[in-house]
Amino acid sequence: MKAFRIAHYDAAPVVDDIQMPDVGPDEVLVRVRAASLNPLDVKMQRGFMHAYFPVNFPYTLGTDLAGTIERTGSDVTGWHKGDPVVARLDPTSGGALAEFAVVKAGYLVSAPTSLSLEDAAGIPTAAGTAWQALFEIADFKRGQSVLVHAGAGGVGSFAIQFARAIGARVIATASGTGIDIARRLGADQVIDYRSENFADKLSDIDVVLDTIGGETQQHSFNVLRSGGYLLATSSPPDEALAKAHNVAATFVFHMSDGSRLGKVIDAIDADSLKVLIDRKVPLSGLSGAFEHQASGRARGKIIITTD
Ligand SMILES: NC(=O)c1ccc[n+]([C@@H]2O[C@H](COP(=O)([O-])OP(=O)(O)OC[C@H]3O[C@@H](n4cnc5c(N)ncnc54)[C@H](OP(=O)(O)O)[C@@H]3O)[C@@H](O)[C@H]2O)c1
Incomplete structure (x- = not known):
């Protein structure tokens, strides 16, 4: 083979x-x-x-x-x-x-x-990570807001759809053709990260899914409400910044697990996600x-x- x-x-x-x-x-x-x-x-x-x-x-x-x-x-x-x-x-x-x-x-x-x-x-990995972060770690709910970085990426494209499917408000960052893609996936607002600073446009967000790290992560702390949640998949969150902003921040470590993947696939089937x-x-x-x-x-x- x-x-x-x-x-x-x-x-x-x-x-x-x-x-x-x-x-x-x-x-x-x-x-x-x-x-x-x-x-x-x-x-x-x-x-x-x-x-x-x-x-x-x-x-x-x-x-x-x-x-x-x-x-x-x-x-x-x-x-x-x-x-x-x-x-x-x-x-x-x-x-x-x-x-x-x-x-x-x-x-x-x-x-x-x-x-x-x-x-x-x-x-498996992309959807499983978005699911684990939003629903298992942050207990993300209908009516809340989420900023999804890299909305046209693997993890981001599933996060937008999962959040939209439960009736949350979804803001995504993207660039070029990714802007239209993120919108079509269900984002209510898409910010072109190459020409705009998302931190100038957003505040009081419940959850940020940070798939980028670095400056993107640092600026993400500024848009969260007090008590909000930063979920980082690319680099561990800065704990001092989290404390200073009075938010929770966690590195998402995705693991293989048939029972989680089963729930993810059920949700994808039930909501006809793509x-x-x-x-x-x-x-x-x-x-x-x-x-x-x-x-x-x-x-x-x-x-x-x-x-
Ligand atoms: N910790 C874990 O268990 C775990 C699990 C899954 C993934 N991850 C990590 O999470 C990260 C994302 O994974 P992925 O599968 O979603 O990656 P991916 O599909 O390769 O993401 C690509 C997308 O990122 C966008 N992008 C790049 N820089 C950006 C920026 N500064 N702001 C907004 N969008 C940007 C690109 O859009 P443009 O071309 O428009 O820039 C592209 O569409 C990776 O570092 C991956 O290793 C970790």
Whole structure:
């Protein structure tokens, strides 16, 4: 089978022909229909995540996939050959960017009924992170307001839709074609971060989802109401600033969890939410797609198909 691997940190990833993997008793072999890229894959390839997710080489990249079950381990119950599934793999094991992937049965979720498997591959990390941040950490509710940075990015595009679906007020930052995209996803207001300072235009916001860090994060503290919540996915929040502004601030650390992913997929199905797709690329075009992900300019999810 083909797999997108690195021989060591910082090595250029290449599509290798490798042996089919063995399946343990509590695991399932999935025939991957599509996988999606995340900034995490780039950080893994560069070795930036070694302290959190140490890997063995050669390492097959990728955490997010959708496909059908090919084979089940001897202890696995409830899943059958041919079932359409979505999963988020543990980054330490990786393996989604391949024609077949070994998945712990506890990570499997039935694929959404409202989306193709290709689109569903874009869900796990981006949607799971937006969901965890808004609803599990900040207890975000109908009637509240949220500022979503990078509204046309992977996490931001899901955060806008989730917040809109519960009847919240959504403000997003974006630039270029991302402005219209964020509006179409449901943002009530979109601020062009390249020409305007969002902090001059906003105040008394309940929650900020900061996917950027740096100055963006610093300015974000100024727009929150007292008692508001800053959720950071890119760099840990400045605790002194949080205290000075009387707000809560947390780094969101997204983990693999089939039960969370199941709730996310139920919500996506129930509200007919969409996966914002930047592009779909076959495995043979993965190197260019990986560079596009690394550029930080993707408009939503980059989907890798195995056809
Ligand atoms: N901690 C965790 O568990 C966790 C989980 C998921 C993601 N993350 C992190 O969260 C970050 C976002 O992830 P993602 O998947 O959403 O990334 P992404 O899809 O690559 O985000 C790309 C988007 O960011 C926008 N952007 C770049 N700079 C911006 C700025 N200063 N203000 C507003 N928008 C800006 C780009 O728009 P333009 O082209 O218009 O600039 C582009 O549309 C990454 O650092 C990722 O590693 C962390």
